[in-house]
Amino acid sequence: MLDLLSGFVAELRAAGLPVSLTEHIDAGRAVHEIPLEDRSALKAALGATLVKSGAHWGAFETAFEIYFAPRRGAAVPGEDDAAANVPEGGAAAADVSGEGPARGRSGGGGNVLSAEELAAMVLRAVRTGDRAVAAVAARHAVERYAAMEPGRPVGGTYYLYRTLRHLDLDGLLHRLMEEERTASTLTALEERLLADEYRARIAALRKAVEAEIRRRLVADRGAGALARSVRRPLPEDVDVMHATGEELAALHRALRPLSRKLAVRLGRKRRHGRRGPLDFRATVRRSLSTGGVPVDPRFRHPKPAKPEIFVIADISGSVASFARFTLQLVYAISAQFSKVRSFVFVDAIDEVTAIFERADDPANAVRRVTTEADVVWMDGHSDYGHALEEFDRRWGGDVTSRATVLVLGDARNNYHASGAWVLEQLQHQARHLYWLNPEPRQYWGSGDSILDEYAVHCDAVVECRTLRQLEGFVAELA
Amino acid sequence: MSPASDGAGGTPLGHFDSIADVAAGLKKLDYVADDTIAGVVYLADRLAKPVLVEGPAGTGKTQLAKSVAELAGSRLIRLQCYEGLDESKALYEWNYRKQLLRIQADQSASSWERLEEDIFSEGFLLTRPLLEAIWVDEPVVLLVDEVDRVELETEALLLEVLSEYQVSIPELGTVRATRVPLVFLTSNNTRELSEALKRRCLYLHVDYPGLTREREIVRRRVPGISEELADQVARIVRSLRTLELRKPPSVAETLDWARSLVVLGMEAVDAVTARDTLHVLLKYQQDIERAAKELLAGGA
Numbered sequence: 001m002l003d004l005l006s007g008f009v010a011e012l013r014a015a016g017l018p019v020s021l022t023e024h025i026d027a028g029r030a031v032h033e034i035p036l037e038d039r040s041a042l043k044a045a046l047g048a049t050l051v052k053s054g055a056h057w058g059a060f061e062t063a064f065e066i067y068f069a070p071r072r073g074a075a076v077p078g079e080d081d082a083a084a085n086v087p088e089g090g091a092a093a094a095d096v097s098g099e100g101p102a103r104g105r106s107g108g109g110g111n112v113l114s115a116e117e118l119a120a121m122v123l124r125a126v127r128t129g130d131r132a133v134a135a136v137a138a139r140h141a142v143e144r145y146a147a148m149e150p151g152r153p154v155g156g157t158y159y160l161y162r163t164l165r166h167l168d169l170d171g172l173l174h175r176l177m178e179e180e181r182t183a184s185t186l187t188a189l190e191e192r193l194l195a196d197e198y199r200a201r202i203a204a205l206r207k208a209v210e211a212e213i214r215r216r217l218v219a220d221r222g223a224g225a226l227a228r229s230v231r232r233p234l235p236e237d238v239d240v241m242h243a244t245g246e247e248l249a250a251l252h253r254a255l256r257p258l259s260r261k262l263a264v265r266l267g268r269k270r271r272h273g274r275r276g277p278l279d280f281r282a283t284v285r286r287s288l289s290t291g292g293v294p295v296d297p298r299f300r301h302p303k304p305a306k307p308e309i310f311v312i313a314d315i316s317g318s319v320a321s322f323a324r325f326t327l328q329l330v331y332a333i334s335a336q337f338s339k340v341r342s343f344v345f346v347d348a349i350d351e352v353t354a355i356f357e358r359a360d361d362p363a364n365a366v367r368r369v370t371t372e373a374d375v376v377w378m379d380g381h382s383d384y385g386h387a388l389e390e391f392d393r394r395w396g397g398d399v400t401s402r403a404t405v406l407v408l409g410d411a412r413n414n415y416h417a418s419g420a421w422v423l424e425q426l427q428h429q430a431r432h433l434y435w436l437n438p439e440p441r442q443y444w445g446s447g448d449s450i451l452d453e454y455a456v457h458c459d460a461v462v463e464c465r466t467l468r469q470l471e472g473f474v475a476e477l478a
Numbered sequence: 479m480s481p482a483s484d485g486a487g488g489t490p491l492g493h494f495d496s497i498a499d500v501a502a503g504l505k506k507l508d509y510v511a512d513d514t515i516a517g518v519v520y521l522a523d524r525l526a527k528p529v530l531v532e533g534p535a536g537t538g539k540t541q542l543a544k545s546v547a548e549l550a551g552s553r554l555i556r557l558q559c560y561e562g563l564d565e566s567k568a569l570y571e572w573n574y575r576k577q578l579l580r581i582q583a584d585q586s587a588s589s590w591e592r593l594e595e596d597i598f599s600e601g602f603l604l605t606r607p608l609l610e611a612i613w614v615d616e617p618v619v620l621l622v623d624e625v626d627r628v629e630l631e632t633e634a635l636l637l638e639v640l641s642e643y644q645v646s647i648p649e650l651g652t653v654r655a656t657r658v659p660l661v662f663l664t665s666n667n668t669r670e671l672s673e674a675l676k677r678r679c680l681y682l683h684v685d686y687p688g689l690t691r692e693r694e695i696v697r698r699r700v701p702g703i704s705e706e707l708a709d710q711v712a713r714i715v716r717s718l719r720t721l722e723l724r725k726p727p728s729v730a731e732t733l734d735w736a737r738s739l740v741v742l743g744m745e746a747v748d749a750v751t752a753r754d755t756l757h758v759l760l761k762y763q764q765d766i767e768r769a770a771k772e773l774l775a776g777g778a
Contacts, residue, residue, distance in 0.1 A: 022677050033524040034497065041497050044517025048680040054532060057683060189749045192773055196717045
């Protein structure tokens with residue numbers, strides 16, 4: 001057990017979770033206190049001792065499922081009593097398909113069900129929400145469709161995709177809803193609730209399929225090897241430019257609490273920062289109790305100037321997702337800045353401050369920016385030179401010495417003129433000029449990237465590929 | 479092992495016999511705990527370690543501590559954290575008025591050494607929640623509520639109490655716990671807590687409950703609610719949480735809503751009732767509009 005635990009901890013560390021030695025020891029003590037055959041208790045024990053942040057729970061869960069997967073034969077994870085009525089469930093499913101109970105009864109064995117029988121079982125699993133049936137259906141589905149090849153070093157996404165494509169779960173939802181609609185008249189509310197219920201059951205089925213595939217992969221290749229191939233970066237370390245849809249969704253979820261946290265932290269920093277200038281009146285008043293000797297000098301509360309922010313973002317296809325995140329974050333904490341103005345460009349530039357001010361939700365606003373702003377001039381490929389010149393012509397006068405200018409972009413200019421003189425001028429006008437680049441540092445200045453030409457005029461050029469880097473930069477800024 | 483967790487944090491407190499025992503006991507008190515919650519509470523008891531409970535507002539973090547206190551038959555001592563909380567509010571303070579009186583009353587008689595010894599004795603100490611929790615000689619559950627509100631520096635005050643269950647008072651020496659209290663810290667995650675604090679705690683993330691658990695909670699905590707209504711309430715809330723809202727409804731709000739439905743004498747929720755009472759569940763106008771549009775105006 002302790003060896004297994006050490007392997008597990010090593011895997012968590014490799015996935016980026018900060019697990020200290022104390023925590024490892026605590027986990028060791030914790031597993032002594034619980035009945036080891038109880039899988040959910042084991043999960044609670046390890047989770048409580050090893051994972052100390054809600055954002056890391058996903059990574060923990062993946063590793064846990066791999067290292068402590070229920071062995072073959074113990075059918076449903078965490079539901080021992082459900083395993084008892086599995087054969088019955090299989091038989092009933094076979095009944096539905098009209099093929100007689102004999103085949104279904106051997107469901108737990110190697111016997112492969114026909115496609116119709118399987119479809120009927122899946123339908124039954126979703127219609128009744130019976131988890132035991134879902135688990136059996138998942139096992140058969142994987143058996144039949146995944147066509148797993150032993151020894152291949154894959155994480156199983158491909159098998160999952162293959163299985164799910166054959167099961168056609170979206171179509172299933174549609175069919176079930178149609179059925180319900182014809183069976184009885186539903187109000188909009190009832191229909192919605194029913195659909196959500198089916199969706200939840202389908203998600204459970206999908207999970208069962210995933211678990212089954214994982215179980216087989218572990219049996220085939222061992223836990224350590226599999227964990228390596230399914231390892232994912234933590235949400236705050238995901239590269240924004242290359243995030244998958246699912247990761248983007250996770251990032252969006254992470255962004256909201258992050259902006260709240262940043263706002264709280266920045267507010268605190270302001271109020272508790274260094275002491276302000278001497279408060280003469282208060283000091284004199286205070287000195288009365290010491291006979292007019294100013295023993296205890298009083299200071300004013302500091303009122304540091306809030307910076308004015310100009311965000312100039314490239315929203316062309318290549319960096320769009322990055323620009324969206326940054327704009328969203330800057331707006332979410334805009335209370336910390338006295339004024340935020342934002343401009344977006346592709347090869348023409350447009351001000352979008354108003355869109356953000358009117359919208360209640362930054363996510364919505366960002367969506368509207370991409371559709372409403374007038375950013376295309378010639379061909380819709382990034383042209384930094386033209387955009388910067390236009391910025392200078394139209395808004396250059398507004399940039400004062402209190403302003404901080406942020407340029408977001410990869411500086412891939414499609415071999416147009418650079419317009420770097422605008423930045424030179426901005427640097428003189430503004431207090432600070434920063435360039436945030438979502439590209440890895442080693443690509444800067446390669447190909448059509450002319451970052452080097454701009455970089456000489458910036459106070460700093462910051463690599464900003466992940467949420468963690470972005471957070472760090474914003475905290476530094478304010 | 480760090481010397482910190484070596485100290486008092488080894489011997490089991492022995493309030494509970496098994497995880498099932500915890501879950502069943504909490505259920506009797508109408509707190510519906512899932513496997514993880516029951517497991518962590520049990521471990522906290524066995525390992526004598528504090529529990530850091532984190533999660534969105536209104537998911538029953540504070541209630542967990544209260545229910546566990548009731549279950550263990552312990553007194554609940556609560557420290558509500560806020561910005562600006564300091565030593566004299568959290569740990570202890572010398573009762574300087576009483577000390578002054580003592581000095582004045584004694585002006586002529588005894589020597590200064592004896593007097594000094596006297597005025598820095600236990601009788602002149604005002605105990606605050608943290609000290610109180612380890613001082614009293616009865617089983618105690620200590621709840622440190624919303625620990626994320628104190629500043630990073632103040633957090634350090636907690637460390638000695640949490641890891642070794644002792645408080646050092648310069649004039650008096652070290653006060654050790656006679657009985658190790660069961661400690662719960664709650665956090666709404668408005669800032670990252672320090673590593674040092676997290677390391678000393680068991681971590682419990684309490685999220686919005688699943689359908690079955692929420693239904694159970696509604697049934698247990700709302701008197702007079704029918705089976706069907708509870709089910710419907712839980713389903714509607716689950717659907718609402720799938721929408722992108724500024725503030726998804728919490729369990730507390732679900733309960734409020736269920737209670738108001740019962741008071742209004744509803745047997746079932748239809749679209750009209752739902753629309754008229756949605757403001758109990760959602761606290762932003764924009765969320766209410768959105769929910770009404772998505773949920774009630776059709777279009778599944």
